[in-house]
Amino acid sequence: MKLVIISGRSGAGKSVALHVLEDLGFFAIDNLPIGLLSELPHHLPNSNNRVAVSIDARNIVTDPEGIQPHFDKLRDDGVSASIIYLDSDDATLIERFNATRRKHPLSSKQTSLVEAIEQEAHLLESIAEQADLRIDTSNLNIYDLRDVIKQQLQENSQQAVAIQFQSFGFKRGAPKDCDFIFDVRCLPNPYWEVQLRQYTGQDQPVIEFLEQDFSVRAMLSDISGFLDKWLPSIIASGRNYITIGIGCTGGQHRSVYTAEQLAARFQQQYPQTLVRHRDLRLANKD
Incomplete structure (x- = not known):
């Protein structure tokens, strides 16, 4: 089983990345609770040998142990797992949220957008450090991001890298x-x-x-x-x-x-x- 984990700060393009992987033939799961990550190989049909999941900061908050124990168990079970981490600079993320008028998932009456963006970076730090591929989407539009991900994930039998x-x-x-x-x-x-x-x-x-x-x-x-x-x-x-x-x-x-x-x-x-x-x-x- 090949597993690709999509993560990153809100507004950086996780949904776009997940849709690209789905178009490439991956079985896609959006916003997977982190506690279920290591259980995926035991609950998916054998036909789903390529799976992509997105994990955001809200998933991290619900599991005090974080992603590492689940990631270790996946590798012990022989799952080929990799992490793609998407990010943008703070100013770009703020501009995107203001343009779409969306509410940041960690913002509240007590937490401003700027504070939520900073808090999210801290919560996702452990995932970002383990990422196999980091993509800065600050200067990418949706179509550019799709092209970058497709290029990076194209399989080649002669050379994997x-x-x-x-x-x-x-x-x-x-x-x-x-x-x-x-x-x-x-x-x-x-x-x-x-x-x-x-x-x-x-x-x-x-x-x-x-x-x-x-x-x-x-x-x-x-x-x-x-x-x-x-x-x-x-x-x-x-x-x-x-x-x-x-x-x-x-x-x-x-x-x-x-x-x-x-x-x-x-x-x-x-x-x-x-x-x-x-x-x-x-x-x-x-």
Whole structure:
């Protein structure tokens, strides 16, 4: 039995994630009481060999022992269990609740929305620390989130691990869901070449500009060497999803080029290598 646990703070996209898994053929259970988690294998038909459940902070409150004993029992029973944890920054969560006029599940007359969001983060801390995959949805819409989850969970018989190279611009903040972040702002910036401003790191004029510089080639070699050395150990520890962030100023040129080049290098060894450009569609300069 393969079990995927969806958790995270309210407003971060748990319902969307659960629906995606249901579309992928998982038997989906929303808001499962945590006390029933370890009992799932004994109460589901054998035909339900792929199950997805969502667990939120309200479930944690009802069980003083938390998720760990149930998670340990699942693994002892031979269940392949993984956790996907969704989160957003506080400001985004507040904006989403205000826009939808929904009540936060932990808010009350005595607890404000801001306090409820902070309390929820504390309650879910133990789950967040054990997550196999963390996704920061602050800059994702519903369709982006669906694509990210589908990409991460696509099964591949040749290689189970999914590696994602994600470009971004530091001026919009570093993503929270990366296992590693490499800063390439020290490389030559195509933005200062007037004839290159209209292009991105996916376009040939920018590619040629960057490829001719020794520091760019050295950066690619050093990052590749680091990942070649440490990815096998990380994968051996049981990680199924690894996200590697590549950041420049605006997320248009250097980070996009570097992410594309690294993905191409690792694609053969890790067939489920993915590329995502967080800020490429949001700005027109680096």
